[in-house]
Amino acid sequence: MEYLQGLNPSQKAAVLQIKGPVMIVAGAGSGKTRVITYRVAHLIKSGVDPFNILVLTFTNKAAKEMRERIMKVVGPEAKNIWMGTFHSVFAKILRVEAEKIGYPNNFTIYDTDDSKSLIRAILKEQQLDDKLYNANFVYNRISSAKNNLISAAEYQKNEHIQSEDFSSGRGKLGEIYQIYAQRCFKAGAMDFDDLLFKTNVLLREHPDVLYKYQNKFKYLMVDEYQDTNFSQYLIVKKLAAINENICVVGDDAQSIYAFRGANIQNILNFEKDYPDLKVFKLEQNYRSTQNIVNVANSIIANNKNQLKKNVFSENEMGDKIKVARAFSDNEEGKIIAESIMQERTVKGLKYHDFAILYRTNAQSRAMEEALRKLNVPYKIYGGLSFYQRKEIKDLIAYFRLTFNPNDEEALKRVINYPRRGIGDTTIERVVIAADKSNLTLWQVINEAASHLDPRSATAVGNFATLILSFQAITKTHSAYEAALHIAQHSGLLKDLYEDKSIEGLNRYENIQELLNGIKEFSEREDIAERGLDVFMQDVALLTNDDNDKNPDADTVSLMTIHSAKGLEFPHVYVVGLEENLFPSQMSLNSRSDLEEERRLFYVAITRAEKKLTLSYATSRYRWGTLTSCEPSRFIDEIDASYLELEFRQQAKSPDKNPFFNDERTAWSNNTPDTFSKPKPAVNQRTTSILPKAHVPTPDFAPSDTSGLQVGMEVEHERFGFGKVINIEGNKPDIKATIFFKELGQKQLLLKFAKLRIVT
Numbered sequence: 001m002e003y004l005q006g007l008n009p010s011q012k013a014a015v016l017q018i019k020g021p022v023m024i025v026a027g028a029g030s031g032k033t034r035v036i037t038y039r040v041a042h043l044i045k046s047g048v049d050p051f052n053i054l055v056l057t058f059t060n061k062a063a064k065e066m067r068e069r070i071m072k073v074v075g076p077e078a079k080n081i082w083m084g085t086f087h088s089v090f091a092k093i094l095r096v097e098a099e100k101i102g103y104p105n106n107f108t109i110y111d112t113d114d115s116k117s118l119i120r121a122i123l124k125e126q127q128l129d130d131k132l133y134n135a136n137f138v139y140n141r142i143s144s145a146k147n148n149l150i151s152a153a154e155y156q157k158n159e160h161i162q163s164e165d166f167s168s169g170r171g172k173l174g175e176i177y178q179i180y181a182q183r184c185f186k187a188g189a190m191d192f193d194d195l196l197f198k199t200n201v202l203l204r205e206h207p208d209v210l211y212k213y214q215n216k217f218k219y220l221m222v223d224e225y226q227d228t229n230f231s232q233y234l235i236v237k238k239l240a241a242i243n244e245n246i247c248v249v250g251d252d253a254q255s256i257y258a259f260r261g262a263n264i265q266n267i268l269n270f271e272k273d274y275p276d277l278k279v280f281k282l283e284q285n286y287r288s289t290q291n292i293v294n295v296a297n298s299i300i301a302n303n304k305n306q307l308k309k310n311v312f313s314e315n316e317m318g319d320k321i322k323v324a325r326a327f328s329d330n331e332e333g334k335i336i337a338e339s340i341m342q343e344r345t346v347k348g349l350k351y352h353d354f355a356i357l358y359r360t361n362a363q364s365r366a367m368e369e370a371l372r373k374l375n376v377p378y379k380i381y382g383g384l385s386f387y388q389r390k391e392i393k394d395l396i397a398y399f400r401l402t403f404n405p406n407d408e409e410a411l412k413r414v415i416n417y418p419r420r421g422i423g424d425t426t427i428e429r430v431v432i433a434a435d436k437s438n439l440t441l442w443q444v445i446n447e448a449a450s451h452l453d454p455r456s457a458t459a460v461g462n463f464a465t466l467i468l469s470f471q472a473i474t475k476t477h478s479a480y481e482a483a484l485h486i487a488q489h490s491g492l493l494k495d496l497y498e499d500k501s502i503e504g505l506n507r508y509e510n511i512q513e514l515l516n517g518i519k520e521f522s523e524r525e526d527i528a529e530r531g532l533d534v535f536m537q538d539v540a541l542l543t544n545d546d547n548d549k550n551p552d553a554d555t556v557s558l559m560t561i562h563s564a565k566g567l568e569f570p571h572v573y574v575v576g577l578e579e580n581l582f583p584s585q586m587s588l589n590s591r592s593d594l595e596e597e598r599r600l601f602y603v604a605i606t607r608a609e610k611k612l613t614l615s616y617a618t619s620r621y622r623w624g625t626l627t628s629c630e631p632s633r634f635i636d637e638i639d640a641s642y643l644e645l646e647f648r649q650q651a652k653s654p655d656k657n658p659f660f661n662d663e664r665t666a667w668s669n670n671t672p673d674t675f676s677k678p679k680p681a682v683n684q685r686t687t688s689i690l691p692k693a694h695v696p697t698p699d700f701a702p703s704d705t706s707g708l709q710v711g712m713e714v715e716h717e718r719f720g721f722g723k724v725i726n727i728e729g730n731k732p733d734i735k736a737t738i739f740f741k742e743l744g745q746k747q748l749l750l751k752f753a754k755l756r757i758v759t
């Protein structure tokens, strides 16, 4: 079996064990995903029908890559494997089976925005305080209930949940959940969590359907099993119940979705669920240098809750892990962008050899700016999806409405866009009439004359006629023709065309792009069904990564650590390693949250193949204010002997010459010989090797600054020591420009500044 070369003995054993339950819990980079890929290829080579194989991955991108690899071994048969994320696979199944649980098969998928907008509408109707019942909070609460398979009725009966809600003054949550679920049902819509929740309902209430899929999926595989939630766990368990040919792979040290209900217990349960379980160990990391693997091990050792694992690498030792300090987030971006340029030139690398990973999406701005300045091409992954843009959602709302006119969120979105004289009052009347007669908004609109006053009735009646005409068009025209017709006759295309601003132009182009995409789709030859309804089905599940027009472009990858799961890059920069950012402020309250944050750091580190750079800034704008930051505890946790600190030395000493205006000029001399490398004492794990933010003298007391003059030395409570280089403005708004030794230049309003005059 030549195709199995390229596996080590334990990997091979796991691949060959095709019968019965199999579990691999192993560290990052040890070939878990590779085992799944080879295993599928092996199954097909051994005569298993690809239609009988179900592989659940964490992203659509991972599924696509895996399918391509398998295709290389087994050929086009690989197209028939059922492979994708939980959401996309079970959405596909629900499209066939939804009527059994009372939904139309062309049900709409509400994305997070739709769900939150519906929650807001409910809060308003129920006259609830939207601060106490914040829409995000309510959404998360409902989501978590669904992922634990708690229905609205069960929620309202559950004393434990209820007492928690009551004690926080949110006793109405159960009721909101109930209304939300009913409204989705009435609108023929499922939200993201419903795709799993309703699959569970389907499999529970329809043994014949369960039996059908148990027989269909004779072989099941799940990658990233540590991040499955209860709802996903149960689906897998049910589907595998007859054949028990199930193989799950994961790494408890990389579980990073507990905040969304992922449950590490699922790994532990697995052993209980399948007493015949075969467990395979993979210990060798093939991805990273020894230094990177050692650092990852030393970090994760700080977590108390983890399964013992031995991970080693036989790759080269590699470079030490670089730690770079910047004085601001912009400076951090600049350091990283320059480093990428330099490494690329010196080592003859491609841009796609580099990735920048951050904790929060907001951090991408500073990185993007710096990369743009140096003309470095980059691509942001996992950001706002193309399909989430306003104009795209508007047009798609028309499509949604055409196929499912009960879709309440789509209807509300476009009933008066472009403007057609249906004002808020009319819409309110429609909502009230629907409520009174227990009809959907569409039913009211469609029979407007019997529910509304004549003027409103005419306006909304015309809208209903428009949608009905769209329905007729889709029955007789191709996806592209229908889409174009709707874009034109809804008035949307004209509205965007008339907006000559740059944004307007952009939006118009985006619509063109969507139409082009639909055109391509309607000309595809590899699928039988090419109607607009088919194109629409899973649009809500697409991310911007799935819409990658040019996947082979040579670009630096930017993404959050969460979206980097499972991926690998030769050179990785993990940025923003600061207390309250990474680990995040929210995680500092409990051990379990902090440990999840540490696992996230472990995921970040283990993406790197050859070289890893960590960076932090000592000050950063957050929520509009400049805050000073301390380096992350995670850096301190790394054994110092693996680190190489690279702090830029100031070109000139600010003490001698504090009068340069651009903070940057002081630090931009980026040749290696201007780096100072303070050699840390070896192996100090308890005391920090990093310069912390300023610790004020214990008796720090701000002094009267009315006599402050240029040239004076001062101490600031947080920014430390500095020299006054300018004073301007009139009382009480006098501003002083101070050059701080650690942070560079800052302008402060004296009436607020916590300053002490030193000399």
Ligand SMILES: Nc1ncnc2c1ncn2[C@@H]1O[C@H](COP(=O)(O)OP(=O)(O)OP(=O)(O)O)[C@@H](O)[C@H]1O
Pocket: 006, 007, 008, 011, 026, 027, 028, 029, 030, 031, 032, 033, 034, 035, 251, 254, 285, 286, 287, 565, 566, 567, 568, 606
């Ligand atoms: N036996 C092997 N020989 C050569 N390369 C290997 C071998 N096993 C794995 N690799 C390579 O090592 C890298 C990591 O493998 P893979 O992505 O499957 O690891 P993983 O355990 O899934 O990692 P993660 O936990 O990050 O998802 C890949 O580039 C893979 O091709």
Ligand SMILES: [Mg+2]
Pocket: 032, 033, 034, 223, 566
């Ligand atoms: Mg993997």
